[in-house]
Each structure stands twice: as structure tokens, then as C-alpha cells.
Amino acid sequence: AQKVTQTQTSISVVEKTTVTMDCVYETRDSSYFLFWYKQTASGEIVFLIRQDSYKKENATVGHYSLNFQKPKSSIGLIITATQIEDSAVYFCAMREGRSALGRLHFGAGTQLIVIP
């Protein structure tokens, strides 16, 4: 079974609007860490933002924020005031805290297209 699921294959939005990308995860661990990564058209993958499962506050970095709904095992990525350069593929990932080896489980990704 997939540990991390991103159901939205592709989303198109108009520049300067807000977009939310969905991600649900599956774990039995009480402690886990959720990450979002961005892959640009060139193939470069960069880390964007992290949510620790024990924190109630939603993480925010620049114009990225998270909507962490623990009872629903959901971690949405919100991008406000989208820009053309936000066009990319966004991956959600989870690392379970008890795993000493700390491997990341990735979702399939959501392609975001920002239209001028």
C-alpha cells in the first residue's frame, strides 16, 4: 500500500492566486515528519518546507504554508500569490520517526502550471 498519496496529477492556476495541493499519508508511528519538495523543469529538486507531527502549528516558509490535519492524515501545501516560476512538480514525502534508517516515502507528485 502507498504510504504517501497525491491524487492531483496536474493543477493549473492563474498567476497571483492561491493554490492548495493535497497529500495524504499512512503511518502507525506516533512521531513522523512530512516534507514538500519542488522539482523544476530542469530536474532540480529542492526542499521547501517541513511539518513535524508533534507540532500543532502549521509550518510557514515565505509564500509556502502547510495545512496539517492530523486526524485526517493530511498535509496540504498552500502557495499564496503564485508566480510563474512556481510552475513545477511538487512532491510530498514522509519519514517515520521510529525508523532508525530514516528513509523518505514519496508521493507521485502534482504538476503545478501557473498561467500569466
Added chain:
Amino acid sequence: GGIITQTPKFLIGQEGQKLTLKCQQNFNHDTMYWYRQDSGKGLRLIYYSITENDLQKGDLSEGYDASREKKSSFSLTVTSAQKNEMAVFLCASRPGLGPYAEQFFGPGTRLTVL
């Protein structure tokens, strides 16, 4: 800061050929990873290594070998390239075993098998 270098950037092989991909990082990170990404798909873990000379199989290790002879380098071998195979192989690294640490990715090696 640091950087992850992957060589070669493009790799073209023949069916049945043994092919080796190399990854170097100067972050001084303990853990290194190899992922495979097929066109339009997510990342699948092939092998990872938590320290020099350590190897751990991922979900997709069949058909691959890996080697971590130095802390800074991690190589991946496709033991027998499959005809019409096309994928990008991504190397990543992160410090220690702490679960909160982010991974840093290399630029990838694009494999085409004729």
C-alpha cells in the same frame, strides 16, 4: 554550503550492458541515497547507505548494485541494462540519522538504453 555532483549527466547504453553511475557530495553527510524516476512519476528508492561501506536495499534494488567505499561517494551499477529503458537516476544525501533532516538532491543522470 555544499554540492552533490552526479556523473555522467547523460548515459547511453546497450541492452545487457553493465553501467555505472557515480555520485559525490561535499556536505560531509552520513547518509546517501539512489532513486529512480521514470517520466512523469515519483521517486523510487533503489539503495541507500547510512555510512561508509554500509548498503541497504530499497524498494527497487533488483537489477542494481551499489557501492559506498568513501563517505563522500556512492556509486550505482545497473547490472544488465534493459532495452528501451529510460529513466533519471537521482542521488541524494542528508546528515546523520535524525528523522527531521532534509535530503539534498543531485542534478540526476539520464539513462537511455538502445
